[in-house]
Amino acid sequence: MTAYLIRGARIVGGEPTDLLVRDGVVAEVGPDLAATGAQVVDAGGLVALPGLVDLHTHLREPGREDAETVETGSRAAALGGYTAVCAMANTDPVADTAGVVEQVYRLGRAAGLVDVQPIGAVTVGLAGGQLAELGAMASSAAAVRIFSDDGHCVADPRLMRRALEYVKAFDGVIAQHAEEPRLTQGAQMHEGEMATRLGLTGWPAVAEEAIVARDVLLAEHVGSRLHVCHVSTAGSVEILRWARQRGIRVTAEVTPHHLLLTDEKAVGYDPVFKVNPPLRTAADVAALRTALAEGVIDVVATDHAPHAVEDKECEWAYARPGMLGLETALSVVLGSQALGTDWNAIAERMSRQPARIAGLVEHGRDPAPGAPANLTLVDPAARRVIDPGESASRSRNTPYAGLTLPGRVVATFLRGEPTVLDGKAVR
Amino acid sequence: MIGHLLSAGDLDARSATLILDTAAELGNLAGREVKKLPTLRGRTVVNLFYEDSTRTRISFEAAAKRLSADVINFSAKGSSVSKGESLKDTALTLQAMGADAVVVRHPASGAPHRLAHWVEGSVVNAGDGTHEHPTQALLDAYTMRSRLGRLAGLQVAVVGDVLHSRVARSNVLLLTTLGAKVTLVGPPTLIPVDVAAAPAPGIAVSYDLDAVLPASDAVMMLRVQRERMGDSYFPSAREYARRYGLDGARMRRLPEHAIVMHPGPMNRGMEIAPEVADSPRSTIVEQVANGVSVRMAVLYLLLGGKA
Amino acid sequence: MAYSSADQDSTGQDSTDQGGTGQAGAGKTILGPPDLQRVIDRIAHQILEKTRGARRTVLLGIPTRGAPLARRLAERIAAFEQLRVPVGTLDITLYRDDLRLRAARALGKTDIPAGGIDGQRVILVDDVLFSGRTVRAALDALGDLGRPASVQLAVLVDRGHRELPIRADYVGKNIPTALTESVKVLLAETDGRDEVRIHGGTR
Numbered sequence: 001m002t003a004y005l006i007r008g009a010r011i012v013g014g015e016p017t018d019l020l021v022r023d024g025v026v027a028e029v030g031p032d033l034a035a036t037g038a039q040v041v042d043a044g045g046l047v048a049l050p051g052l053v054d055l056h057t058h059l060r061e062p063g064r065e066d067a068e069t070v071e072t073g074s075r076a077a078a079l080g081g082y083t084a085v086c087a088m089a090n091t092d093p094v095a096d097t098a099g100v101v102e103q104v105y106r107l108g109r110a111a112g113l114v115d116v117q118p119i120g121a122v123t124v125g126l127a128g129g130q131l132a133e134l135g136a137m138a139s140s141a142a143a144v145r146i147f148s149d150d151g152h153c154v155a156d157p158r159l160m161r162r163a164l165e166y167v168k169a170f171d172g173v174i175a176q177h178a179e180e181p182r183l184t185q186g187a188q189m190h191e192g193e194m195a196t197r198l199g200l201t202g203w204p205a206v207a208e209e210a211i212v213a214r215d216v217l218l219a220e221h222v223g224s225r226l227h228v229c230h231v232s233t234a235g236s237v238e239i240l241r242w243a244r245q246r247g248i249r250v251t252a253e254v255t256p257h258h259l260l261l262t263d264e265k266a267v268g269y270d271p272v273f274k275v276n277p278p279l280r281t282a283a284d285v286a287a288l289r290t291a292l293a294e295g296v297i298d299v300v301a302t303d304h305a306p307h308a309v310e311d312k313e314c315e316w317a318y319a320r321p322g323m324l325g326l327e328t329a330l331s332v333v334l335g336s337q338a339l340g341t342d343w344n345a346i347a348e349r350m351s352r353q354p355a356r357i358a359g360l361v362e363h364g365r366d367p368a369p370g371a372p373a374n375l376t377l378v379d380p381a382a383r384r385v386i387d388p389g390e391s392a393s394r395s396r397n398t399p400y401a402g403l404t405l406p407g408r409v410v411a412t413f414l415r416g417e418p419t420v421l422d423g424k425a426v427r
Numbered sequence: 428m429i430g431h432l433l434s435a436g437d438l439d440a441r442s443a444t445l446i447l448d449t450a451a452e453l454g455n456l457a458g459r460e461v462k463k464l465p466t467l468r469g470r471t472v473v474n475l476f477y478e479d480s481t482r483t484r485i486s487f488e489a490a491a492k493r494l495s496a497d498v499i500n501f502s503a504k505g506s507s508v509s510k511g512e513s514l515k516d517t518a519l520t521l522q523a524m525g526a527d528a529v530v531v532r533h534p535a536s537g538a539p540h541r542l543a544h545w546v547e548g549s550v551v552n553a554g555d556g557t558h559e560h561p562t563q564a565l566l567d568a569y570t571m572r573s574r575l576g577r578l579a580g581l582q583v584a585v586v587g588d589v590l591h592s593r594v595a596r597s598n599v600l601l602l603t604t605l606g607a608k609v610t611l612v613g614p615p616t617l618i619p620v621d622v623a624a625a626p627a628p629g630i631a632v633s634y635d636l637d638a639v640l641p642a643s644d645a646v647m648m649l650r651v652q653r654e655r656m657g658d659s660y661f662p663s664a665r666e667y668a669r670r671y672g673l674d675g676a677r678m679r680r681l682p683e684h685a686i687v688m689h690p691g692p693m694n695r696g697m698e699i700a701p702e703v704a705d706s707p708r709s710t711i712v713e714q715v716a717n718g719v720s721v722r723m724a725v726l727y728l729l730l731g732g733k734a
Numbered sequence: 735m736a737y738s739s740a741d742q743d744s745t746g747q748d749s750t751d752q753g754g755t756g757q758a759g760a761g762k763t764i765l766g767p768p769d770l771q772r773v774i775d776r777i778a779h780q781i782l783e784k785t786r787g788a789r790r791t792v793l794l795g796i797p798t799r800g801a802p803l804a805r806r807l808a809e810r811i812a813a814f815e816q817l818r819v820p821v822g823t824l825d826i827t828l829y830r831d832d833l834r835l836r837a838a839r840a841l842g843k844t845d846i847p848a849g850g851i852d853g854q855r856v857i858l859v860d861d862v863l864f865s866g867r868t869v870r871a872a873l874d875a876l877g878d879l880g881r882p883a884s885v886q887l888a889v890l891v892d893r894g895h896r897e898l899p900i901r902a903d904y905v906g907k908n909i910p911t912a913l914t915e916s917v918k919v920l921l922a923e924t925d926g927r928d929e930v931r932i933h934g935g936t937r
Contacts (some may be wrong), residue, residue, distance in 0.1 A: 318643045461878040
């Protein structure tokens, strides 16, 4: 195993120092370390962060390998500074059995670019009718801890209560896609002035907020952990704030796109801006940024959702919802100014806390002697223009095409081995 | 320069007035022995209809033919993304056929906007989903102007399913551009929440038709689909007709000069009583005739010049 | 939508002539107000003479400036002979052969007198005769409106350079020009004053 000497990196934004990476761990940290036998990585001006962890990734494999595979998605993740991603269950077949989650887990290991931690479905086939074999998935080789019907809401309150209760046995967590389906039938974009103007059926904020409110109360009642996926409205933030003050065990994520983009983007009917939950108003964006800064929302998760060209180059109503996110997440978070350049906060929201929620003990640990060498080096001074053609994803549906964003991932290490060097994927 | 007509909001007062003035000149042709003009000879207009709308298609077809354009009717109904060709592939086909203009009717809002990215010719929106129907608004404005002599300062009530109506959207945009005042009337379930909360300048919202009628110069009744009942927008057709239908008694609350409009096809007995539809105040038949003139004007102004 | 405004399109001249600048002081005055009046009077007399009293005759002015010219001719004829010649306008925009050279043009008025044109002697009236293409378009337009017994042409100015086998029956003034020049007719009704100017030569 090659050793790497990372010279002059600012660990989580601190003073420049050297890091020696050997045998999968950070062996030494300190000034002017000797390079004996190690490959030197010049990290002058770069910030070293614990490898980012994404709680919400769609890798599309099995089922839609034309849109993404575990390997291509893993590469995109590594380029975005990630060392672990949680793969959502809405594959085909659905990840609702030990067999499927183990398959995804093994594909991740084989690709070897990030740790792929499968998320299991809450209900069989994501149909919202019957609990999937959550325990079997938990005790499988994939050791599933997060369960989600993402893309669908676990709308039945009784079923949601049971799921929250049941996963306590193995310290699981239900990650809810909060969307009251009866309020969003045919919905195409945020319900508001823009939707009225464009004649697109509205997705009202209350459809999310009603479920968030119900679920925090259920979580309190049964004493369970709840994770709220992709929070998108100011109202949800208020409910979460209340729930946290009350001591309810709820965590929540926000996507990079909900921190930067608004429903105004729908104006030209380009479905690259169609996403679920939809882009909201400027007031919602402001509330989400504040909530992330305060920790009311404690995680940034990408909801990386690759889609094949034909699923996006069509009429808005027929397009699939979702956007790429892995390669741009850190830049968008920096560009949104939600956390400024508070690297500790960035590490907390994008690495440590998501690792805790997912139970990934090897991840989310600051580079320090003895810690697993899962880390990323970021150039905060760089600016880049987003070019969909350059994406490592198999899909091209980034909403940031042509945008200039700050920050660039220069290198990523997974267990001491570089997956990205000089801003390029190693393989 | 190639232009499109995608939204009534794309028109400023000057260009909207030019269309109406041009339509007025072209309208005189209807009385001539030879109704055909050589103006668009050699130009190809494709009617791309993803929804059945015989009246709109025929109107565009007549307009194009009177200007001597070649007309290709492309009925794409039933070909959805899942089973048929994609809109983009269809667009490329039309492009290869040399379409100078594509008149598109589509059940998805914004489909004409997408199409405009993929074809080189002009795209005319002939109704897209619950978004817009700009030539309907133009013909409505034309009808109001020819019956009432002006548009600026008119009080127009638009009544019914505003939420799902492309006719209402286009009319609101065009009428306010031309200085008319619009009152949207309907059950609160069928008026967009954001519009009711904060109507734009020139727009008012009312849930009480009887209160609005005495001050209206024109009443535009929107088609209300009975299916909406299933979605609980209102309890029953009977209750809808009683509260928001225009019957003889209500019509008599209108000022002497006021006109009654309907974009068709009508649900007689639902939003409009037969007595009203057939009254001299009704402009429903005129609207159809005016539609051809307005569409001729649009095609002429889009295709009659330099490509 | 693209279109050219009525202003840009109101030169009333042949299609190949882009019109004058209209700037006061530029160019050279060919006819002043009294000259123009005399020329119109003369055309009116010639019409009466050549048509033997202008019965079964309709004057159709081609917008923009042919329209007021036709009305003036009708007034003069009425003054000389107490005869009311029906007068109207015939817009030829939709019949032009050069529509694709410019953005779509606003339409002028077509206003055919109540008696129609069938079996009538139609006298087309325009301000300047140049390539002849406007007149060609007017003949096509007339054909779609009815079947006149005969068609004649009256112009205020003939500046030469015909591109079609067309000639005027009544000419107010022949003005030999270079192709690079432009002739601009100004009328009180449309321009606030009566004048014929010649511009350019070095355009």
